[in-house]
Amino acid sequence: MNQERTLGVSGLTKSYAGKPALLDTSFEVAAGEIFGFVGANGAGKTTTMRIILGVLTADAGDVTLGGRPIDHEARRRIGYMPEERGLYPKMRVGDQLVHLARLYGMGRSRAVAAMERWTERLGVADRRADEVQKLSLGNQQRVQLAAALTHDPEVLVLDEPFSGLDPVAVDVMSAVLREQAAAGAPVIFSSHQLDLVERLCDRVGIIKEGRMVAVGATEELRRYPHPRWVIDGPGADWAAELDGVRVVSANGSRTVVDVPDAGPDAGQRLLAAASAAGTVREFAPLRPSLTELYRDVVADDEEAA
């Protein structure tokens, strides 16, 4: 991993007119990693991203890039897609992308080449001469992404990049994010589409009311407190009789069990017991989906509060 490009956020705190919006938010996104930022509306995702970009100033806390506090010059290496989409409505797509790339410090000819490359890649090449306002919402989104990419950024910060995209554009966007990460960029994006986050992200951060309530590798987070198995076979009665096994749900032939003190042979033991009771059609360790995890974490936190 390239330490030079690790994006770090530590202890960010921000309040608006006395109302706390962020409380001690910390996480890191390593080079080449895709980080999913998840949380309810108003939880603090946009505020965090705006602080990373320097569009907002934090009351406390630091943003670092490659271990050094981020400054104006370093921020220009970030590609940003704000939650509030924004382009000059009456400016032509091509002119606009070149203008923005040049504001990021690109020379004219390189900016033009980058604009051509990205409009081609994102499927809006034939709209270069059109005013942005004449484009469909989906195409405006593609231009918006192009605006985040034309200056050849080393870090990507994208606020809700998938909202409003059609399925084809979602695929294009996913591919672009993977490519950028593969090229060594830390990529952070927020989304409400948890299935997408689950599929794309190496790591996930869940934020609730300004606090990070879970941060970790997607695979690690998707784990129950105790191992669970799903068995499609002879009902649930056999499981209820086993020691150290709790039936979580029984739905027809499908049973989910929870094993609090599972030893290394717990799976074998379960399978043997189930096979003894009848025919087993499916037997697998169960892992929660991100959606389930999210609901869990958010609900737990609510109980604690």
Place this chain on the structure above:
Amino acid sequence: MSANSGSGRSARGAGVSGSGAVALVASREIRTRITSKTYLLSLAAVVVAIVAGGVLMRVLGDDDPTRIGFHSPVSGLAGEVALLAEATEVAVETTTWDDLDRAEQMLSDGEIDVLVALTDGGWELVVERTLPPEVEWMFFTLSQQHALADELLDVGVDAQQLLAVMAQAQPEVRTLDADAEVDGGRMIAGYLVGILIFIALMTTGQMVAVGVVEEKTSRVVELLLATVRPWQLLAGKVIGIGVIGLVQVVAIIGAGVATALALGLLGDTSMRLGSVALWSLGWFLIGYVSYAVVLAGLGALVSRQEEVSGVIGPVTMLMVLPYMAGIMVAPWEPGSSLVVALSWIPLCAPFVMPMRMAFGSPEMWEVWGAAGVSLALLPVLIWLAARMYSGAVLSTGARVGILQSLRR
């Protein structure tokens, strides 16, 4: 995941410099506006209107001579009339007619304006409707002279010589207050300069406010501020629109000066045209920067175009008042204490001082002094406006209060 595929990235430049960003923002403002048909057409229309107005003034200003027809029995009067007309600067054209009926026909056809015909007691004036007053006055003088000459002839005075002497006699006029004398060139220049600066500051100032709000409404400002600092965005916008405004003002003043000089519209004026024109440009620039930054700061407080006029309303009122005061008082009394005071006060001076310079003759130290006072206030205005702008430009939704924007 390798880092080597990012090798192309290291080729990036050191980043755009502070002034580079300002220049880029300014050039975008200029390009998007100067290529707009509305801008080019309206500028062309104003320039054409100025030239056409000058030509029209020239045509209307030339007095058509009054055409006086003399019936041949009284044609001896023609010489005296011509002499009188020359002395009183009245343009006349004389003709002689043998056939009275034909002369009357010419009169009703409008070919001549007045016919002098013989009567039993002397001569009469025949007109279609009315006579120009100065011509009537001329004939009135003429008949008085004739009556006097007839009386004097009886006592043996040479009537012809007397008439000639009387026609040439004129009072000497000495003017005490040079300013009070109506100077046509000054009048025209004064009104034009006043209106031009007022309209130019109004439109460019509003352009700035609308432009700021436009970036907020379209939310593009957040994208811009991720790479450009607020002051760079503000400076670029003010400079860009300033260039657009300057092009307009230079074109208009240039058209005005060229038309006036080419057609000799100013007559013999005591005004120094070049100085008034250059200072008008200077005052436009001072006024523009002052108002543009204030209006940009105020514009940043709101998020929708409908709210722009509300938030900049007090400032546009502030622009109307000195202009109105100047244009109503300065032509008649360029040295009045109100006009002099306004010409010194920053934000008022850009409207009033150029008018004062056109209508009257302020001392040069006054002009430089007033410019100095206005320029001294500029850093304060810029600082305040920049704070308001950076404090409010990212808050979308409800209008931000001025104090609230300054606190951030």
